[in-house]
Every structure is written in C-alpha cells, then in structure tokens.
Amino acid sequence: MMSHLYPTVLLCAYGFFSNLRPLEPFLTAFLLGPDKNLTEKEVVNEIYPIWTYSYLVLLFPVFLATDYLCYKPVLVLQAASLVVTYAMLWKAQGKLAMQFLEFFFGATLFGSAAGCLIGQLLLSVAKAELLHLVFITLASAAVAFVAPWFLPMPKRSLFFHKSLGVASDEQRRSSKSSLEKLEDAEVKAPLNTKSSSVSRSSEAADQNVGLVRVLKILFEDFVQCYKCRPLLAWSLWWALATCGYFQIINYAQPLWETVRPSQDYEIYNGYVELLSTLLGALAALLVGCLPVSWSVWGELLLCVLSLLMAVCVFVMNMLKNIWVCYSCYVLFRTTYMLLITVATYQIAASLSVQRYALVFGVNTFVALLLQSLLTLVVVDSAGLGLDIFPQFIVYGVYFAVIAGIFFLAWSYKLASRRRSEQEVQMNGAAPPEADRPPDTPI
Incomplete structure (x- = not known):
C-alpha cells in the first residue's frame, strides 16, 4: 500500500499545482x-485561435508518445509547457509572442476552482494587480514541473513495448478484440520465472511492438467500437457538444469584457468560474440519483438540455447584462457537466477498460477538429473574423442544431420501436430480449 501512496501523492500535487492558475479567469x-x-x-481573432489549432495538431502524437514513453516524460513536458507559457506571459510583448504562447498553452485546458477563488480574492480583497496573478501562476507551474521528476517510471504500457510472442498470440485469438487479446496473453502468463515458458532473457531479446502494429490495433478496435449504435450516438453528442463548450469557455471572457470593461468596473470572473465549477461537480455527483432510463430517454434529454444550452448562449448575447451573462454561463457549464458525466458513463459501460483511451481520445480529437474548423471560419481573421457578439449568435445556432439532430434521432428511435411492436403483435411473438432497452437508470 505504501508503494502506491508515494506516486499518488506526487500525482495529486502535480494535478493541483498544474491547475492552480489564478490568472486564468482574468x-x-x-x-x-x-x-x-x-x-x-x-x-479574439488572432491570438486565442492558436491554442485550438495547436491542441488539435498535438493530440494524436502526444497520445502515442504518452504510451510509448510510459507517461512520465510527457508529464514533465506538459509542466514545462506551463512554465514557458506563464514566463512568456510575464515577459514577452507583442501579438506574435502571444500567439507562440498560445501554442504552448495547447497542452493544458482548465483552471481549477482553487485558482479561480485565489485570483478573485487577490483582486477584490487584497487589491492586487493582474501582473501579480501571473507571478503566482508561474510559481504554481514551477512546483508542478518539479513533481513528476520524482515519479517512478511505469514498467509497462498499453500499446507499445509488447513482445512479439504476445503479439502473435493475439492474432491466434480472433474471437476477441486486439487489446483484450493482448491483455489476456499477459495475465495468463505464469508469474513464476522458473516455470514460465518465456524466460527473462528471451523476453529481453524480443523486439517491441512497432508503430505500424499499434496503429493497426487501434484501427481494428476503432471499427469494432463504433459499430455499437448507442456508443456512436453518445460519442456524437460528446464531440459536438464539447466543440461548442470549448468555444464558449474560450470566448466568454471577451464577451464579459465587452459588456463590463475591467478597466472601468470591478469584475467577478473568478467567483463565476468557481461557482460554475462547483455546481458542475455537484451535478456530476448527483447524476446517478436521477431516476432516468438513459437508454430509453437519452436522445430526448440530450435534445432538451442542448436546447437549454443554446438558450443560455442566446440570452448572454442578446441582453448584454453582466449579471445575466454570469448566470447563463453558470447554467450552461452546469448543464454540460451533467450531460458529459452521463455520456462518459454510457460510453464507458459499453467498453472494456483497454479501449477507454482509444474511444475518449477519438471523441476528443473529433471535437477539436470541429472546433478548429469553427474557429477558422468564424473567429480567425483568416476567415470571417466576426466580432464577439455575432460569434455567440453562431454558437447559439450551433447548439440549437445539436438539439435538432437528437430530436430527429429520438423521433426515429420512437418510430422504429413502434414499428417493431406492431410487427411483433402481427407475428404473435415476444420481442427478442436483446431488443428490449434496459430499465435501470445510470
């Protein structure tokens, strides 16, 4: 137990300090x-879009590098990116420097609730300057950079560093998926080195599974996973909604700054981010208590709640009142966190553990691809380069379209079920057990 405590504490320290970014709400x-x-x-139009493009470009290479390098070096690289980001934010000047900064920032995403609260208290109570928040965030990133160096190096990875014997053993088990075969071969191998058919010396002589083999395994599992229609539906919502969610949280601050300029009024962005984070976490915790059969009503609820998110975006844009903007933002984030928790459960319930990284990675990649296209067309000065208010009209329409897609999906599902029931009644037979949706809630 003590052997697990040390890396756990280090990872918690890394996670806390890497997300302790009091500057981010401001x-x-x-x-x-x-x-x-x-x-x-x-x-808005020339600097912020860069992190979206960099995140998209780096996602797949980092996904493979994380597994190949056994995680630890990538954590160090991410922490180093944070240090570079905030050091540049402190010293660098000019648009080009900020664009380069945003490229490094594409290794990171959200600030934590603690960082939001600290930043707001320093501004509102201690009357600190914004530059002081840069210093605190940089110091936090430096602490996060130190922590992963002391982590033990993992002895195995998920895709790479598998012996050829194991890889060939997978191919003989065609009834199972590639990743499940790979794990079975390792689990069933005797731990006693004297009775093991593969000695340590022969294992050391084996070559690692190459990139081509890993890509083949990933593609085979990709095809098999997305043949599942419920998984495909929830993944579609994941990708579409996450794309829009990223855009809202990225460009909410420019909207607030336009409605209530920080140089003329006191702003409360930190409290808003804190409240939305806490309520989102509470919604994620309480979602299991909802008496909802998501397999039956999932598409309809995705439609209704996506429409609610669209209304929040439209109201923020149209009323141009800072308190209305804050309230709608909190409601928007809370709704998203509730639905993304349900989507995560529904997707994970259809998968083996070995496929989590693949499916959630693909969903995130699709979301970032859509976000990059949306940013290029709507935000980037190379595209339409819209001002902030027209942008939010586009985002509101975007979430309304998501609601429409899942309304059509629910209507089709309802019509198919009724047609199946009519056919069953005509044939005088009970519906197959596999066609009956489960009644248990999440």
Missing part, C-alpha cells in the same frame, strides 16, 4: 490591459 482583461496593451480583435 486572462482577457490582462491581455487587453496596460501590461500587454493588445486590441480586442488581436486577442
């Missing part, structure tokens, strides 16, 4: 303020 205000003196168009 990043737009800092970039537009006297420290950087950038224009709104430069920040």
